[in-house]
Amino acid sequence: MGENRPIVFDNLSMLSIAELLADPDLRLSLVAGQDAVQDSEIEAAAVSELARPGPWLQGGELLLTIGLLLPGDFDGCRDYLADLKAAGVRAVALGLGGDLPHQCAPRRLIDAADEVGLPLLTVPDPVPFIAVTKAVFAHRARAERRELEWALQTQRALTAAAVSPGGLLGILAAHRTATGRTGVVIDLLGRVLAESDPGGDELSVALADQLTAVRDHGLAAAAVDISGGRRRELHGLGARRLRAWLLLDSPAEMPVAQQITGDLVSLLSLEIERRHGLDSGQRRGRAQVLDRLARATVDDVVAARWLTAVGVPDVDLRAAAVAAPQDADDLAADLLITLPDALVRVVDDVVELAVPRGTDLPGVLGTLAGHRAAGIGIGVRPGALAVSLRQARSALAASRVNGRHMPAEDIASSRLLLTAVGAEPLSAFADAVLGPLDAADRSAELLHSLTVFLENNGQWAPAAAALQVHRHTMRNRVDAIERLTGRRLDSVHDRHELWLALRARDAARMSTD
Template sequence: MLTVAELLTDQALGLELVAGTPAADREIEAAAVSELSHPGPWLQGGELLLTIGLLLPDTVEGCRSYLAELHEAGVRAVGLGLGAELPHQCAPQRLVAAADAVGMPLLTVPDGVPFIAVTKAVFAYRARAERRALERTLETQRALTAAAVSPGGLMGILNAHRDATGRDGVIVDQLGRVLAQTDPAGASLVERMAGPLTSIRDHGLSGAAVDISEGRRREVHALGAQRLRAWLLIDGPAEMPAAEQITGDLVSLLSLELERRHGLDSAQRRERAQVLDRLARGTVDDAVAARWLASLGLKDTDQRAAAISAPDDAEDLAADLLSTLRDALVRVVGSVVEVAVPLATDLPGALATLAPDRSAGIGIGVRPGAVAVSLRQARSALPASRVQGRHLRAEEIASSRMLLNAVGTEPLAAFTDAVLGPLDANDRATDLLRGLTAFLEHNGHWAAAASALRVHRHTMRNRIETVERLTGRRMDSAQDRHELWLALRARDITALSADPAK
């Protein structure tokens, strides 16, 4: 943009700055001529206002008011035309003093230089600047295009953009992992933009954010064609010609590169699906499983599996999982996507990002040859995940409470009454039930159970013998002990169901 100081260097105009020197770096966007005493309402701001001072006030205070009004209207500088046949042959001292007071650059236009010459010079400079910006934009576009058709991939495109614009770029996947970056300190940019990125995650491909501060412009843009593939973070000077157009080109080329990579992954996906098919048939020797993994370039390490419900877009979700979890085995079985990843991978975290609103079951970690076991657990957890509306791990459903909850309140109450009813009818019911609970919880150790209840061990023996007599169940029978324990657990569950406040 043209500044007052730059305009003064045009020797053909012979302009002279006589006041407001500290503001000589003001940018001039246009030039206008006015002899009105109050021209502000007819101006848009950013102008060099040219005048011969026909109605210039006669006092310093009047000139100050005149210039203050121009400043309020956004005028960047005032040019006073001088001439033998004009009102002024030099800049009046009252106007100079007022310009210094207001901080308004005051230029004098010498006799013989028409205002149209100054106006043309301003717009010619602006046209040249716009042409240079367009040329730089075209050069940048050509550089980005050349990088896109070269083998450099994402990194090549980012490097071409940085070389042309001086702006660094970082690409992160949906889990926040860096895929490519031009700045070794790119992690700090990811951390700085974590807030804006979080705020636009749910907007998908339409997500974008800009942070302008400290003379820097930092941006976040979604990458991908039909589905979100990654995020682009850009950091550079706040002022840059055609920044939005160049950034748009960059986003398009990076999106094309990601889609190209996604297309190449389809063959790899088929190979990995075939290996997962073999592992899902049943447990195999770990050495065999290791060879299958090695054939895909994957390490021989413990695995964890998940099953995700995707009735509408299973293939797309499978592609997202494979492109994000680079060590994953993925396959589609009907409307369910199955995935197995190394145990070190944060699979629950990945699913929370890639499939937050879908039902999903997650199996336990297993040796490579036992992936079928983890998959079976994951599929078994799917129904409970649909009911509870969240992702469920196998460990969460591997409990008696989960099993008993699935039975229903009435059958549980009937079972409890049948097993524990004889104790309920006894006048020592409370002591007998407490004794039975302590005995079972301490695995049949008389002394430990008695100590927990703070009673003598003979008292404990007496209570358990009474329980055996009333219920007809023997404590030396594993089945009888298990039925009594289930009845106590079922009673807890039915009590909670009867009182939701608990």
């Protein structure tokens, strides 16, 4: 993604040996270690006449010495330079002079520098070491000033983009121009809201594992992935709560200005919060429409007129109710931003919403309200939304008991209703109804025959076939059941009570297992 990217800022530019050699005031000479010059950048300058100065250095230095304790043989020089290289020294500069130990670089030192691979420079007699150290630190000061100037210019450019009509895209574009880094903003469902370069979906896929790992960290969420020659970053966006994600991508070797990344996160967060504020009027209008549709069923023509007035398509709708005891208003705002065709309102500590039937409502709630109780109604015509909303409220109660999101379809069964009662009441009811059969001589036979008879809708022939008995035998068993229980199996009411008792006994057993 975004391979043709001009780099305006190269971070804190290090001083190269070539730049030092090119300084006419210093008149330095390179006498050994030419092959290592390209990889050597100077971060600081230090002067030392110790025999082993390595432990006193931090790395990245140009070491200046007059060679006062320089070993007198090749092996000693090699060990001296190898120790410096291991300490991170980038180059050695030997001071020359008529009253100094050396008027030229010794051959043993030159040969050792070539073997170790450490650049060796000479400082001519009239040039003091302080001039070299000043040159090194002056370059660093200039680089720091350039960095500060660049940061201020970039911050102004980002601020100008933030107050312009360009929104998220304008801010990302300004950042892209200043840093050369690709930026993508995605919502909490992973949909691209704005991108500085094409391919935002690909970047989302590349950072999917990191996003999963930090999703629950809220606004503190951040991750960096450096692999495959790329540096990819992930940052949470929002002011009081997580609203979206910022994804950044650049070549791994590209320097990164962390303070600019922080400014980018802040400005994008402000823009997203501004969007939430602008949508407050829309939220109120849609909440009012949901209030009307929730009261009772209405004519579909009337419902369509209400929906169209607030920008919601006239299609079948599906309702949901989500528990939000502490942050109902914030959750409602998140849902409305994430679901542009939704109706949303807050009732006490519950967020109620309605979305077009084709929306992946379970998936959305799994992402935005994964740890909350939630009930989901069936899809209905617009005028009958009150029915779906009533189902969602009932399913919310079941969700609180079962610990998962509950679609209305999942609770439309007698088994779930029975398991909500409790084992003791179920057993008491079953024993009261079926007790006479339990006490009979052929208890198991009669109970099994009753079950098969009811499962075959009270039809003699199919029940007898299922039991592999004669129809007369089936009639005799049914007569016995009626006599013992005092219930008639040609009565719908009596059949229902017997069937309910059998189901209650099964449910009680399951709840105690």
